[in-house]
Amino acid sequence: MAVSTRQIFRAAIYLLFSLIGVAGIYFWLQYDFIAAVQIVVYVGGITVLIIFSIFLTQQVGELLPIQKVTNKLLAAGAAFFSFALIMVQLYKHSFAKTTAQPVSPAIDNIGSVLLSTEAGGYALPFELVSILLLAALVGCIVIAMRPANLSTTQPDN
Amino acid sequence: MSTPGLYHLLFVSTALFFIGMYGFFTRRNLVTMLMSIELLLNSVNINFIAFNKYLWPNRLDGLFFTIFIIAIAAAEAAVAIAIIINLYRTRQSIDVQATETLKH
Numbered sequence: 320m321a322v323s324t325r326q327i328f329r330a331a332i333y334l335l336f337s338l339i340g341v342a343g344i345y346f347w348l349q350y351d352f353i354a355a356v357q358i359v360v361y362v363g364g365i366t367v368l369i370i371f372s373i374f375l376t377q378q379v380g381e382l383l384p385i386q387k388v389t390n391k392l393l394a395a396g397a398a399f400f401s402f403a404l405i406m407v408q409l410y411k412h413s414f415a416k417t418t419a420q421p422v423s424p425a426i427d428n429i430g431s432v433l434l435s436t437e438a439g440g441y442a443l444p445f446e447l448v449s450i451l452l453l454a455a456l457v458g459c460i461v462i463a464m465r466p467a468n469l470s471t472t473q474p475d476n
Numbered sequence: 477m478s479t480p481g482l483y484h485l486l487f488v489s490t491a492l493f494f495i496g497m498y499g500f501f502t503r504r505n506l507v508t509m510l511m512s513i514e515l516l517l518n519s520v521n522i523n524f525i526a527f528n529k530y531l532w533p534n535r536l537d538g539l540f541f542t543i544f545i546i547a548i549a550a551a552e553a554a555v556a557i558a559i560i561i562n563l564y565r566t567r568q569s570i571d572v573q574a575t576e577t578l579k580h
Contacts, residue, residue, distance in 0.1 A: 327505065331511065334511045334514065337492075338518065344485070344522060348485075353521075353542055357521075360549075361549075368553060368554065368557055369511060372507055372560055375564070376560065376564040390501070391502050394502045399494070401494060401497070402491065409483065409487075409490070414482065414531055422533065422536060429540075448544055448547045452550075452551050455554055462555070462558040462562055463558040
């Protein structure tokens with residue numbers, strides 16, 4: 320429904336519930352940290368950001384235009400046939416059973432591996448993601464900033 | 477087939493992926509296309525977590541990939557929404573058909 324409703328605000332709310340469902344899957348798999356991150360980042364961050372941008376860019380109550388039926392049919396057909404193809408491949412394939420001793424996905428394990436610089440550690444990607452987030456922050460501010468000369472010539476538009 | 481296992485999780489994530497793909501194909505509004513991209517990234521995350529849980533339980537690699545994907549998705553959503561709002565200022569519309577200045 321998040322992809323088919325014509326009211327954009329309802330689409331955002333349906334997306335919210337889909338993301339909460341994904342977080343529920345993580346909880347059920349006992350990956351509590353990932354579930355918490357999912358709720359905080361997606362449900363608390365991205366959905367609120369999307370709802371804000373909807374408020375900034377849409378008139379209230381405006382419906383999205385109806386798409387052409389051929390477009391919808393083609394997209395649905397492509398999605399369905401790809402889905403069927405992947406399902407057929409998946410059920411033909413059998414994954415190797417693992418016998419390894421499971422490691423607990425607790426927060427202390429996550430932290431020690433995330434910051435370890437030995438083999439299998441994730442310190443370098445961690446720092447790269449930090450730099451990427453900083454760059455995204457600066458980039459957002461630069462993009463969303465109104466140019467100075469434009470704001471002086473046309474104060475409100 | 478009685479207890480949910482890896483195949484069921486893969487089924488859910490595949491379904492979520494193609495729902496997102498359908499939305500990406502049919503929507504013409506940039507915000508809703510962004511929402512479809514979030515669905516795609518979430519299905520990939522489910523896949524990583526499921527494989528990590530069932531096939532690779534002695535390491536936490538899938539979990540870290542999921543964390544990094546979530547971080548990058550947050551950055552991507554923020555940048556995309558900044559671009560969309562800027563576009564709305566200049567075009568008064570966030571339809572993809574309106575963003576054809578660079579064509580020709």
